[in-house]
Amino acid sequence: MSAEVVTQVAVASRIVEVVAEQPFYIPMTGPAARPRRSLKHDDTFIVLDSHGDIGASAGGPDGLFHCDTRYLARLELVLDDLQPLLLGSNLRDDNSALTVDLTNPDIYREGRIVLQKDMLHIVRTIFLWRGTAYQRIGVQNHGDRPASFDMTLLFDSDFADLFEVRGEKRKRRGTGSSRLNGPTDVVFEYRGLDEAERAAALHFDPRPSRLSVNAATWQLELEPHQAKSLFVAVSCNRPPTLKPARFFAGLLAHRREMRQSTMGAASIETSNNIFNEVLCQAMADLNMLMTDTPQGRYPYAGIPWYSTTFGRDGLITALQMLWIDPRIAKGVLRRLAHFQAKRNDALADANPGKILHEMRGGEMAALREVPFAQYYGSVDSTALFVLLAGRYFERTGDEATLTELWPAIEMALSWIDGPGDPDGDGFVEYQRASEQGLANQGWKDSYDAIFHADGALAEGYIALAEVQGYVFAAKQLAARCALRLRMPDKAARLMTEAAALAERFEQAFWCDDLGFYALALDGAKRPCKVRTSNAGQLLFSGMIREDRARKVAADLMRPHFFSGWGIRTVALGEVRYNPMSYHDGSIWPHDNALIALGLARYGLKHSVAHVFKGLFDAASYMDLRRLPELFCGFRREKRRGPTLYPVACAPQAWASATPFTLLEAALGIEFDVARNEIRLRNPHLPAFVYEVALHDLRLGESSVDLRVRRHGDDVALEVLRTRGQIQVSIVLTR
Template identity: 65%
Template sequence: MSIQTLSDTTSLAPISKEEVGELPFYIAATGPASGPRWTLKHDDAFAVVDSLGDMGAAAAGPNGLFFEDTRFLSRLELLVNGQQPLLLGSNIRDDNSMLSVDLTNPDFLIDGKIVLQKDLLHISRTFFLWRGTAYVRLAVSNHADRPIGLSLSLLYGSDFADLFEVRGMRRAHRGSAERRTNGKDIVSLAYRGLDGITRTTTLTFDPPPPELSASEATYRLDLAPGQMQPIYLAIGCNAAERQQAKPFLKGLLEARRELRVRARDTTSVETSNEVLNEMLCQSAADLQMLMTETPQGRYPYAGIPWYSTTFGRDGLITALQMLWCDPSVARGVLRRLAAYQATRTDPASDAEPGKILHEMRGGEMAALGEVPFARYYGSVDSTPLFVLLAGLYAERTGDLGTVKALWSAIEAALAWIDGPGDPDGDGFIEYCRATELGLANQGWKDSFDAVFHADGPLAEGRIALAEVQGYVFAAKRSIGRCARRLGRVEQADRLEAEARRLAERFETAFWCPDIGSYALALDGHKEQCRVATSNAGQLLFTGIVRPDRAAEVAAGLLGPRFFSGWGIRTVAQGQARYNPMSYHNGSVWPHDNALIALGLARYGFKQAVDQLFKGLFDAASYMDLRRLPELFCGFRRQANRGPTLYPVACSPQAWASATPFSLIEAALGLELDPERDEIRLRNPRLPSFLDEVTLRNLRLAETRVDITIRRHRHDVSIEIARQQGEAQVAIVSSR
């Protein structure tokens, strides 16, 4: 038996493309994790900076200023007398609108003697994004009892890397770049891409620096005791060189005003638990930051840094999670995805008429076809989720006008589900990528190795995922009810009958008595992938599960093989490819748990909802900013230790940020019925760490209401603190 050590790199065989699946789109982790980072976003621009407020000063990590999938600034480094300042502290405003960094000078030595001791200068560094421009303010204050002279330099540059280059892809050819100064206060960094588009970063300094080059600006400051000198920098992405940026303070006030307007009609949640309040406030702020104004309305971009763009599945699920507290998000998502619905067959983008977008990108590599994601339709679940959201939006709001306007898109989506989505006509929708460049797996677990058989081999051929059949079932039922309200009685009857037949076929084809759950998928030979996965929990969310089997599924999900103590793993411990450090085969995804919690509530398993809610709450209590990330590792919970983080998880990510609101919805059993003008709490129950929850500005048609729910051991009471409108509020008990 020979032992190969990791240091014996010459004998390690390279990993083949088949072993890593969609290797070009794999997010590599090739070195140690980068240090603490701060994230800001506004519409199509986002910035990732280190704790000092620098970009690119330290190796590793996707630092920089990004706009429409291109890095417009890869370096922004502050030096005082040629040295990096010392960090006092940095923090981001609670509403994510502004980053503040406090710095001071190190000891400055000449010939081994201290000529200026540390902590005499205070450098306040303030940073915010608004409308494609990064605004920076430096305020340098002298706290010494004597004058201080110093040089303050800003070093800058841009590689204009496509986001996929930042993720690790290499390109054989790139465009051309140039850098130049324009007058005494402007630097222009430009890149002429191979797609024929010129991308420009414009840096505007106020006041003009005495020394300005294409890569460095230097100020010579002479500060009297107590004197403060401000310096302003505006960094515009694709802005005209002489286009006047707003003054720093005016821009900041307008950016905050815009945030307040965006959040005005959203229901807010306050509880008796301060840690949960911090978690909810952070989630609300992250969701507002990720919202992007598009021509079709607000859209939650999926996550930072890798997914800050329109993703179909992510936007749809986030809108579903937020439907009870902010249905306007669903309206924007539905309109935008309808606008980009596929109308023709295109194998390169996995497009077929009626399919809903998976992802769209605005970078150079997408424009050139080096990646297939300019408009990419390689997801099997976005289309049924679109139909489902449309039906649930109509039920939540009574806004039949919007649904009527979308009806042709809904019917096209239904035609794809029953047509190209089911090429063999067996009643299940399936996927198989149209080209080798596309994603190998096209459900939400889209890693190359996420769909496999009980003994480990990967599933092959056209794959029918379990939860996707549930999405179709729920979609046809919800849009069938909507069709009936629109007077389309015959279509409603047909959709409801199709849903019933699908549920019957599904039980026969997917139930696995030996694992007490549903198969992960059927492969191309209609063989079951008999693997215990969290996909079955999402089936509870859709309502396709037979009641007599729901209890067995729920018990398994909350048992020790699945439940880590922090949440439900994607794959149960002991399965062939289980790995608690993997992306999809044993990790814990908050949004997955959120949908499972809603499913548990649907079937009346409120004690299980309590357990899941507490696990995720406890996990968030250990997280930086109380922010739930995209995912974390599935290691078993240990006393006096927090959960293990996943190194390249997006944070924030939209559907993870929406998770606390789904947990509140599941715990309270919220149902909002505009047709009956009723707000119902079905079997409401608060977990043990929560004595009281107040919902403010809960909206149903013309009604606005503030409700407080209080726990009394295993029961609750409600108090209506304020009400405008005639809707009835009631507790409903049912099995």
């Protein structure tokens, strides 16, 4: 999702690359002084440090953000002008709240200690709900004498656009102001250049002893063992007459809503406690990233930089979670159909029928200082939309939703065959329509991700390998949907087009000298003869010949690709390989997950188990057992964990969905609506799990609880309970 610009300069008969920052590049200028924690609810998220502060330490994108604008840039707790000492901080298992435990340092007055360290226990509890950040500060005196001290919250707002926080420079900004609104409230206001009014309102309870537009101070005197609570609520764009909910009432309502939102999804329990923790964290992260929209719940891509509607991310996340909760796919499809492009717009890279890449609600997007208000610069989202629609229908049999979506599906197919193929060669390709847009428009969108064997960057209209696979699968699935909607001629045409694409692809992309598929074709139709994970996603689409699929799969499991933690995006030995890069040698969990589904499709379950084990081991080393967006591609070494990538999103939706996809690939789960049957095709559990129990796995109006146990390379299936008419079977194929 980040990008750079590269120019080539001739110096003393050699080519030197001069790299300049793309406008939307995410810089990393130094390490974070304190670890960061994130919370999100709908269109609001907050990034705090381990002390529960905002803006008190360097190196983090701190703030309270709402609709791509930072409403609070500082919220720092001090005791008599000193920072408290950290005891520990933890997110609740369901991500509903952050709890921080602090204590006091030695406090001096006039050269004498008046409060010895570790006498006060300070607990900060923070949660987000309905556009408001709530915080309780509980303090208890554990000393044997009275404690007298000032507790102060320092705060400020800058109403910076998210892209400003990421490093964009603006020549002009709107006007801001701050004011007291009585003895317990402070209001920050901002009128943007887009004429939008934005406001952050802070409410304190009880009334502070002193209150200014940047600080609230309570003069506290606590007897031995006495406790006291202070509360602050920071609301984004809340009408001044509407006070926030009381802290505990809001927290209980928030947790109740979170529990209700997960009802109806299948649950999983395994014999491996660490893997159970990975699954629980992943589900909690996905639930936090889900956002209620007018079209349904949508998984926002990631925190902090991508907490908004992304087409590709939402589509792939919904595909990954389709077997557990198809309602996610329904929300994604309906929202993307609603925002499907209706006209040509070069700045937005839009053509009729194209599916959204990204949308933003901040001031810079409204003013078109960045092109992302509704931006369509992805080459793969449109085919993925059709693919997901077909998969959703096969998973659910929901003909009403298919009928609702069919006009959007037909528009998407028209884009694929029309503007998506500008030179008419039968491949979907891209070239950005505006210099402000993304240069590379596949999922590997950094400036140097698409290159030739000598390292030269691909130019002109670029046809990515995996995108052709998405188109193939999309047309096959759309054909089956057309049959269901009683359009046999359209179905036959789509199947013929898919078969022709597969044949054309083999001729253009297979490289005999590599024994592998090219990464892409450039504008001159020259193949980029580079070994990359893009070829692995061709397994997922099922487009390629079985003999060649097995060659690709075997290569992916060799050390130049498989690091021990997962499959690298670019094979070691390629000229641009860099294990610390964003896309040229790093490991992306979701990429591995889609490859694992492809390996399972071709019956390569031992390879699935290998990938599964590597990513499980990586997750076991990660903070909170949370797989990040990506991590570095260094070779695995004994008694060492994986190397992290410094600006990876965590949580990130498709990374969070990865453990569930790996389990789907291992078990070979299939759904047959017509026969009301769930099948496990060639199930094979990895070595670290000998038992998996699935509860409330649904098909139509029926559901089942089942248990799978490993016995060597074989498994045994036990149906624990059924509700309604449903069948479960194991299918073994060679």
